[in-house]
Amino acid sequence: MKTHPNTLNGKSALLESPTAPTEPIAERATVVEASSPAEATPEAPSETTAKAPKKRPSKLLLAALGIGAIAASGFGFRWWQYASTHEETDNAAVAGHLYQISSRIPGTVSQVTVDDNEVVKPGELLVQLDPHDYEVKVQQAQAALQVAQQQAQAAQGSIAQVGTTAQAQTTEAQGNIAQAIAAISSAQAAVAEAQAGVPAAQAQLAQANATLQQTQADYARYQSLFESGAVARQQLDAARAAFEVAQAQRNAAQQGVSQAQAKVDQAQQGVGQAQAQLEASRSGLQQAQATGQQTNVNRSQYEAAVAAIAQAQAQLNAAQLQLSYTQITAPAEGRIGRKTVEVGQQVQAGQPLMAVVGDDLWIIANFKETQMDDIKPGESVEIELDAFPSHTFTGHVDSLAPASGSQFALLPPDNATGNFTKVVQRIPVKITFDPESLNGFESQISPGMSATISVHVQE
Structure with a gap:
């Protein structure tokens, strides 16, 4: 089973065994004093001092070392057991629907009914353009x-x-x-x-x-x-x-x-x-x-008049449709962000006015391709957000991306030319939150927040 390097490095210090010397402190002090030239006397050492027996480690110290070794072994086994059934990555972030609000027709803004960070419902009026024309x-x-x-x-x-x-x-x-x-x-x-x-x-x-x-x-x-x-x-x-x-x-x-x-x-x-x-x-x-x-x-002539009726009706429908475009409404439930429109502003068709961030949230986790062997849709996930380090969210793997992230880049890599350097690719994985784990945090989580993901894989 593959393990994440960060997990191994983060716990390696706990697995190291103590390397302190076994000689007693008093004995080492005696050796230092005997070797000091400043305090040496011309007199020969006494027979009692020269033949003093070395002190052995106490039983308490040996017991402590034994207990520490047993604890380290148990912790190492638990870590190995956890690492063999989980895949982790901190290359993950919260994602969500971001609806760009723009005008379909040119016009003058006569009313703006919302402000930044305000919660809106589907169909709620956001911007009113002057409808007279x-x-x-x-x-x-x-x-x-x-x-x-x-x-x-x-x-x-x-x-x-x-x-x-x-x-x-x-x-x-x-x-x-x-x-x-x-x-x-x-x-x-x-x-x-x-x-x-x-x-x-x-x-x-x-x-x-x-x-x-x-x-x-x-x-x-x-x-x-x-x-x-x-x-x-x-x-x-x-x-x-x-x-x-x-x-x-x-x-x-x-x-x-x-x-x-x-x-x-x-x-x-x-x-x-x-x-x-x-x-x-x-x-x-x-x-x-x-x-x-x-x-x-x-x-x-009658048939031509009937065709003229159809044409006039189509023009009327188009005019009514453009008139309806003077009312810009929210496409979904969410919160207002990046509002740039103001009353009296002359806007053009397609000009961004604001954005609506939807309430539907999920996680996009970029796993290394070497971690994808056991990750499958439906597996349970533990989610830790940097914004809420004391709370662990839960979720499930929803789906795996059909290609690596580099394939969707503006200039995808072409390994058929030039020197080749193998780079471990990352595969985006969509993870959905369990609704009950979001209780109380719905309005605090925003797309773009960093996350650490741990997938409980099934062998």
Whole structure:
């Protein structure tokens, strides 16, 4: 089992055995006096003095030495037993959550509600920035949102109105087209019927002309015969009457032909009017279809208005969020430290204003890598803080760091280049306090305090 050098050095003096000389003090004094040249006499020493026997250590001294040796052996055994089940280090300190309080937006400080070392609760107001500029932005965003909503409503109403109108116009135009097609068919039938009456009228006219010519010739012949006295007056009158009847019939036949031709012209005009009505109906249908396309345009305008509503709503949310940032609150329970903000100060986004030191505390102990063999999460720990030397706290190993402390340095060591000097690395170990051992010390322990750690390892 590995032991900590400090522990060994601190207790080595207690393990050393006494090295005092075993000669009695009186005997040593006698030797000094005999060797002093200033007091030596020419006389030879007496036989009694020269042959005096040496004094032996007393039994009390031997007993004391024996007891001391036994005590030292017992203490050494207890120390070895303790060192074999514990790993110690004084490279440890209290750690905790340190919340940096800063502003998310630029502004002017109008109120500071806390002071240094004051205890705060989560959500408690710390700093109030002037909200007027951000309230104006919120109002502007609300107005823009209302405009976008009104535009969307107008576009939606136009879609409904234009759609209804286009549907009605389409239905009417389709009906007019059907009527025009029917009128064209009827007019074409009338033309055919009128054209069929023209030959009959012309035949009647030809017959009337022939009859007229015959009666005219008969009348001329009877007139000559009457003048010569060959026929009576009565026959001449009959011939003249027949001639006049033929003229009337010829005139009637001519009128019949004219009427038949007029019917044809009238029927052809009906066809033209029906065709014109058909074209007008088709134009109406195209106009109705164009109105339907306008509905699509209005629908696109409505979709654009809906997108504008979403954009205006997002701008309003952003403005309201920035307005909420004018109130800077505590993120967690703790105490205020390093307060630098004052009323009237102009702050920028991200500028540190103060810090909140959380109440959750733990220990970061940096053990040598040679001590990490038996340290595991869950093992019990004894904690001594330099600030409270008379009190021993207890805790447990929470977790071991995934890398040595040097690996997290700004410039990690690179042993692949240059000369290599092996340096014992230290592994950070997180140790949590047992809650009951902190009773009465919660407000006195602060992050950064030095600590000495002793882990009770399990073999």
